[in-house]
Amino acid sequence: xxxxxxxxxxxxxxxxxxxxxxxxxxxxxxxxxxxxxxxxxxxxxxxxxxxxxxxxxxxxxxxxxxxxxxxxxxxxxxxxxxxxxxxxxxxxxxxxxxxxxxxxxxxxxxxxxxxxxxxxxxxxxxxxxxxxxxxxxxxxxxxxxxxxxxxxxxxxxxxxxxxxxxxxxxxxxxxxxxxxxxxxxxxxxxxxxxxxxxxxxxxxxxxxxxxxxxxxxxxxxxxxxxxxxxxxxxxxxxxxxxxxxxxxxxxxxxxxxxxxxxxxxxxxxxxxxxxxxxxxxxxxxxxxxxxxxxxxxxxxxxxxxxxxxxxxxxxxxxxxxxxxxxxxxxxxxxxxxxxxxxxxxxxxxxxxxxxxxxxxxxxxxxxxxxxxxxxxxxxxxxxxxxxxxxxxxxxxxxxxxxxxxxxxxxxxxxxxxxxxxxxxxxxxxxxxxxxxxxxxxxxxxxxxxxxxxxxxxxxxxxxxxxxxxxxxxxxxxxxxxxxxx
Numbered sequence: 001x002x003x004x005x006x007x008x009x010x011x012x013x014x015x016x017x018x019x020x021x022x023x024x025x026x027x028x029x030x031x032x033x034x035x036x037x038x039x040x041x042x043x044x045x046x047x048x049x050x051x052x053x054x055x056x057x058x059x060x061x062x063x064x065x066x067x068x069x070x071x072x073x074x075x076x077x078x079x080x081x082x083x084x085x086x087x088x089x090x091x092x093x094x095x096x097x098x099x100x101x102x103x104x105x106x107x108x109x110x111x112x113x114x115x116x117x118x119x120x121x122x123x124x125x126x127x128x129x130x131x132x133x134x135x136x137x138x139x140x141x142x143x144x145x146x147x148x149x150x151x152x153x154x155x156x157x158x159x160x161x162x163x164x165x166x167x168x169x170x171x172x173x174x175x176x177x178x179x180x181x182x183x184x185x186x187x188x189x190x191x192x193x194x195x196x197x198x199x200x201x202x203x204x205x206x207x208x209x210x211x212x213x214x215x216x217x218x219x220x221x222x223x224x225x226x227x228x229x230x231x232x233x234x235x236x237x238x239x240x241x242x243x244x245x246x247x248x249x250x251x252x253x254x255x256x257x258x259x260x261x262x263x264x265x266x267x268x269x270x271x272x273x274x275x276x277x278x279x280x281x282x283x284x285x286x287x288x289x290x291x292x293x294x295x296x297x298x299x300x301x302x303x304x305x306x307x308x309x310x311x312x313x314x315x316x317x318x319x320x321x322x323x324x325x326x327x328x329x330x331x332x333x334x335x336x337x338x339x340x341x342x343x344x345x346x347x348x349x350x351x352x353x354x355x356x357x358x359x360x361x362x363x364x365x366x367x368x369x370x371x372x373x374x375x376x377x378x379x380x381x382x383x384x385x386x387x388x389x390x391x392x393x394x395x396x397x398x399x400x401x402x403x404x405x406x407x408x409x410x411x412x413x414x415x416x417x418x419x420x421x422x423x424x425x426x427x428x429x430x431x432x433x434x435x436x437x438x439x440x441x442x443x444x445x446x447x448x449x450x451x452x453x454x455x456x457x458x459x460x461x462x463x464x465x466x467x468x469x470x471x472x473x474x475x476x477x478x479x480x481x482x483x484x485x
Contacts, residue, residue, distance in 0.1 A: 008199040015191045016184075023180050031173045035166070039134055042147040042164050046132065049092065049102055050151045050160050056088030057153065076156040085153075089113045102162040104151070112158065123148050129157045136166070143170050205233045209240055221248040276310075279303050333370055335404060335475075336363040339397050342377045346395075355388055361397035364404050366475050372451045373406075373475075379448050380408040380471045387412030387469065400474070403457060407472035415463040423461065448473070 061074045061084055073080045089104060103114025109124055123146055127133050132149040143166040151158045209225050216223075221244055225237040282299040285291070291299065343359030350357035377395070384393045391411035398405055415423065423445050445459070452459040456476040463469035 005199075008195050011195040011198060012188075012191055015195070016188060019187055019191075020184060023184065024177075027173065027176045027180060030176075031169070034169055034172075035136075038145060038164060038166060038169060039147075042134055042145050042162070043132055043149070045164075046134075046147040046149040046160065046162050049162060050149050052092055053088055053104070053151055053160060054153075056091050057085060060084045060087045076154040081153075086113055102160060104158055104160050106158060114161070124159045124161070127159070142167055202233075205229075205237060209237060212244075213240070216244060216247070221251065279307065330367045330369055332365055332367055333373075334363065335366050335397055335406075336361040338370065338373070339377065339395060339406070342374060342381070343395055346378070346381050350385065350393065353385060354390060355385060356392040357395075358392070359395045361395075362399055364397075364399055366404055368455055368475060369451075372454065376448045376451045376473070377406065377408075379445065383445070383471070384408050384410035384412065384469070387414075391468070403474035403476045405472055405474055407470060409468065409470050411468040414465040414467050415461065415469055416465055420461055420463060 061071075064074055064080065064084065065071055069080065072078055074084055075081060085104075092102070104112045105114070105124065106112065107124065123133055123135050127148060127150070129150055129152070132147070134145060134147040136143060136145055138144070145164045145166055146161065147163070148159050148161045151160050205226070205228065212223050212225050224241045224244060227234050227237045227241070279302075282303050286296065286299050339361040340359055343357070347357055381393065381395060388410045389412075393411075394409040396407055396409070449459045452473040457474040459471070459473045461469060461471050
């Protein structure tokens, strides 16, 4: 069953149950209250009749005593007591017939006098000589309230009965029930309309959320769930939007990673195909033709240089794969002499390229992997050389609050801002034609980035086109060993 119908039916059931139970409870409570009042009135009436019978009997006895009749004859068991009692009852009957009549009987139910027939009630048999009682019974489909109370003359106890017909009370209750049923039908229709609106209002955000979820499952992550309340449904919509945003970011990250992998594969294939094609061509030329000495030397030299390039490429790829294992032994290194040694190795290359090179480093004792850090420095210096046909390059190092800084500064062509975020990607080269002509493969900075991360640092580049580039990275945990500036 759908949530809409669950909300609708549960709302209807709750409303109808509460309305029906409440209405019937009120009508029944009102009826019982009215019946209780009628019972109280009937008992008061019975008590009044009992007192009236006693007064009428006493009055009749006094009249007869004044006529000279003996008092003993007028008492219960006397010769004239029945006549006195009948005279008193006759006087009462003339004034009470309009109220429903009465009856005087003995304990065994034998009628002595009265306008009532035998009620068939066993009420008198359950009463004590001092107890008054009442009961409700049905006579010819009519509700009748039967009340009885004791009347004592000397040692003899009689019971005076009276009845009240309650047809009007029951008819009024039935009329209320009929009216309430009609009202319940009208309320049912109204509740149905309100429940439909309420159910649609509650379920509508869930339905919208479901539609957006289906679109998200189909790959459309552009839509967000509307948040129109601060309740649980609003919280669910906000959490769903957070999930969609996170999922979208992950999808974009996966797409970017997939694009990088495709670019890596394409670049790697291109890097292999270009030299291999040339090498195969020159090798085939040497195999199929007898070349002159100079041409033969040129072909062999090209095969050699391209082979070295492939060797360098394979070694750098191997280093990248090995770096992912991060299983290296670090050792303490005096960084100043370490950087100066690298500068000495690179100085002849810079002099040949007519580039002014200088090295300046502050002393510090660092824990690092020397070969990897040397690879980083050589890559950064070599990139600076390629980007600086005529100019200056500076290799320097110093202690900073972030760690020991190693940086390479050149006055070359610089890097466009849009390229800075991509230069550490494998096979990415800002100037592809120049880099390949100089033996580059686009793996150097990717390798440097891995080494920096391995040492707990990061590689940063600051560059302005036409003004040069600053490449730097920090090594954590350096301890200064400087004794003087």
